[in-house]
Amino acid sequence: MFNLERWEEIFETISKNKLRTFLTGLSVLSGIFILVILLGVSQGMQNGISSQFQDDAANVIFVWTGVTSVEYKGMNPGRVIQLRNKDYDHITKLHKDELEYKSSVYRIWGGMVTYKKESGSYRVEGVYPDYQFLENQTLIKGRHINTLDIDNSTKSVVIGKKVNDDLFKDQDAIGKYVKVSGVNFKVVGVYSDPGGEREESRVFVPISTAQKVFSGANRVNFLSFSLPMEDNFEKATAASVDFSDKIEKQLKETHDVAPQDESAISVNNSLENAKRFYDLMGMIKMFFWFVGIATILAGVIGVSNIMLIIVKERTKEIGIRKALGAQPLSIVTMILHESIFVTAIAGFLGLFLGLVLLEFVGPMVETEFIANPSVNFQIAITTVIILIVAGAFAGFFPAWRAARIKPIIALRDE
Amino acid sequence: MIEIKDLHKSYKTGATSLHVLKGINFNVKEGELVSIMGSSGSGKSTLLNILGMLDEADTGSYMLDNVPIKNLNEKIAARYRNKFLGFIFQSFNLINYKTALDNVAMPLYYQGVSRGERLDRSMAYLEKVGLAPWAKHLPNELSGGQKQRVAIARALASDPKVLLADEPTGALDTKTSYEVMDLIQGINDEGKTILVVTHEDDIAHMTKRIVNLKDGVIIDDSYVEQVRAKDHV
Numbered sequence: 001m002f003n004l005e006r007w008e009e010i011f012e013t014i015s016k017n018k019l020r021t022f023l024t025g026l027s028v029l030s031g032i033f034i035l036v037i038l039l040g041v042s043q044g045m046q047n048g049i050s051s052q053f054q055d056d057a058a059n060v061i062f063v064w065t066g067v068t069s070v071e072y073k074g075m076n077p078g079r080v081i082q083l084r085n086k087d088y089d090h091i092t093k094l095h096k097d098e099l100e101y102k103s104s105v106y107r108i109w110g111g112m113v114t115y116k117k118e119s120g121s122y123r124v125e126g127v128y129p130d131y132q133f134l135e136n137q138t139l140i141k142g143r144h145i146n147t148l149d150i151d152n153s154t155k156s157v158v159i160g161k162k163v164n165d166d167l168f169k170d171q172d173a174i175g176k177y178v179k180v181s182g183v184n185f186k187v188v189g190v191y192s193d194p195g196g197e198r199e200e201s202r203v204f205v206p207i208s209t210a211q212k213v214f215s216g217a218n219r220v221n222f223l224s225f226s227l228p229m230e231d232n233f234e235k236a237t238a239a240s241v242d243f244s245d246k247i248e249k250q251l252k253e254t255h256d257v258a259p260q261d262e263s264a265i266s267v268n269n270s271l272e273n274a275k276r277f278y279d280l281m282g283m284i285k286m287f288f289w290f291v292g293i294a295t296i297l298a299g300v301i302g303v304s305n306i307m308l309i310i311v312k313e314r315t316k317e318i319g320i321r322k323a324l325g326a327q328p329l330s331i332v333t334m335i336l337h338e339s340i341f342v343t344a345i346a347g348f349l350g351l352f353l354g355l356v357l358l359e360f361v362g363p364m365v366e367t368e369f370i371a372n373p374s375v376n377f378q379i380a381i382t383t384v385i386i387l388i389v390a391g392a393f394a395g396f397f398p399a400w401r402a403a404r405i406k407p408i409i410a411l412r413d414e
Numbered sequence: 415m416i417e418i419k420d421l422h423k424s425y426k427t428g429a430t431s432l433h434v435l436k437g438i439n440f441n442v443k444e445g446e447l448v449s450i451m452g453s454s455g456s457g458k459s460t461l462l463n464i465l466g467m468l469d470e471a472d473t474g475s476y477m478l479d480n481v482p483i484k485n486l487n488e489k490i491a492a493r494y495r496n497k498f499l500g501f502i503f504q505s506f507n508l509i510n511y512k513t514a515l516d517n518v519a520m521p522l523y524y525q526g527v528s529r530g531e532r533l534d535r536s537m538a539y540l541e542k543v544g545l546a547p548w549a550k551h552l553p554n555e556l557s558g559g560q561k562q563r564v565a566i567a568r569a570l571a572s573d574p575k576v577l578l579a580d581e582p583t584g585a586l587d588t589k590t591s592y593e594v595m596d597l598i599q600g601i602n603d604e605g606k607t608i609l610v611v612t613h614e615d616d617i618a619h620m621t622k623r624i625v626n627l628k629d630g631v632i633i634d635d636s637y638v639e640q641v642r643a644k645d646h647v
Contacts, residue, residue, distance in 0.1 A: 012516070406468065
């Protein structure tokens with residue numbers, strides 16, 4: 001392989017046949033380039049969609065109520081179903097061992113939060129400490145609601161990053177007092193949420209305080225639970241579906257709701273959504289792989305085609321070389337050496353251009369569904385190597401045939 | 415230098431077989447300048463191709479410089495061609511993307527001569543054929559006569575035992591033809607054995623011996639008074 005004379009010969013051939021070299025290179029370059037872009041966009045879409053689903057813990061079960069739509073046990077439809085503390089206590093006691101995190105939520109409508117002269121309208125909710133994990137929140141400063149807050153009904157509040165930025169600007173919010181719908185609460189923590197600004201413009205207070213201060217009595221708006229993750233996705237979904245069915249049945253019984261009534265009590269299982277999400281991701285992945293493989297295939301066919309044409313075009317030259325004493329093997333290696341060299345350079349150039357484009361244009365893409373497009377470098381390198389090997393194979397057979405043509409016949413070729 | 419005994423060659427095209435060479439007996443001594451004449455289809459090109467190891471005879475023996483040429487595989491044929499023979503073709507057969515100098519250097523490349531020495535030696539041969547100033551030109555920048563001179567320089571580059579010229583003046587006008595023949599005569603004067611296939615009488619008479627081929631057999635083989643091409647230029 002490392003024969004300086006042959007390299008010289010190849011560089012001479014390449015530099016004197018610029019168009020041919022360019023065309024061979026172009027088909028490889030564009031193939032790899034397109035593949036890298038495709039893989040990048042595919043990864044970007046996966047990232048984008050994942051982040052859309054990231055705002056809640058993946059295996060959260062969410063319960064809310066509405067109005068009955070079916071007549072049941074002599075009661076007319078249109079009856080408002082209200083969840084209460086005892087529903088929450090009942091479920092948590094019954095499923096103590098199955099649950100990972102649990103919280104009921106009491107929502108204060110039209111919550112105004114004011115600090116000195118700054119104020120804003122934010123979602124205000126009374127929650128249990130576990131709610132932090134159910135919402136997948138991360139604390140930036142301070143602490144979240146804790147059990148002491150619940151037991152003592154303290155006037156503590158945890159605010160989102162957006163709320164913090166709006167009201168406090170650069171000041172440290174911890175320990176300051178804000179008015180929540182006219183009542184003074186002490187800020188104990190600031191959180192961030194992967195769901196972004198929308199999820200970060202919320203404030204949380206202990207549910208016991210919320211019910212007392214905002215005349216909630218024993219009413220709650222939602223129940224939120226999570227189950228521990230199973231190692232197998234299918235199993236996790238099954239457990240989660242099973243659990244949601246159970247609590248739906250229990251709640252319907254205690255509230256005298258018809259089993260088939262969909263609007264009175266709703267149990268939403270995020271794992272089922274997650275499954276759809278994973279399926280979608282799988283589909284996207286498969287689609288891009290399909291397109292990618294088709295691209296590679298097209299590239300391989302393109303390279304093979306060009307190799308065939310090159311060999312055909314050089315038949316006479318091969319005849320001349322053989323008449324001058326070239327051995328068959330030297331003809332084959334000459335052609336292969338050249339083609340591998342050109343495809344390798346073009347392949348890596350295409351890879352490089354693709355990566356550069358992803359690197360510089362990627363961050364500029366501002367759509368929710370594509371985030372941080374990037375490509376697995378190893379896959380890209382593998383593809384380039386596959387293409388080079390394929391090109392070499394594709395070139396080998398015509399080259400071998402050309403090397404076997406009798407020089408007298410090759411010389412006659414016009 | 416060349417000894418041929420009872421050489422037969424036939425080409426099969428489908429069901430019919432065309433018997434081209436029907437028992438050729440023919441010897442060439444070192445330093446001879448021989449022309450092989452004959453009308454089209456007489457088998458002269460086939461004979462030259464067999465002599466040039468570009469084609470193989472069916473039966474008969476062929477000795478080149480006391481080496482039996484038979485049952486050659488491609489590899490050995492290539493090596494013998496490189497070592498023993500220099501080709502001059504009617505259509506020049508230069509590699510069109512290589513300069514005159516690089517074309518001349520080709521046989522040396524296949525001999526494994528290093529680049530520097532290759533180019534030095536090639537340059538000397540280009541000088542010999544009077545084309546040193548054209549060394550860096552591509553074939554399509556040269557006239558027909560110049561191209562053939564480059565081809566002759568290339569044939570000489572590997573210092574072969576025998577030069578084989580297939581209608582070397584076939585594509586050239588009379589004046590240029592004589593110039594090329596003058597060059598060939600000059601090379602022969604230095605002792606190189608040369609075989610020229612031609613169908614032109616005047617070209618044939620510029621060699622020292624004319625072998626006449628008809629229908630696959632030699633009908634006449636005689637030494638002639640050589641006409642010096644220089645006198646006609």
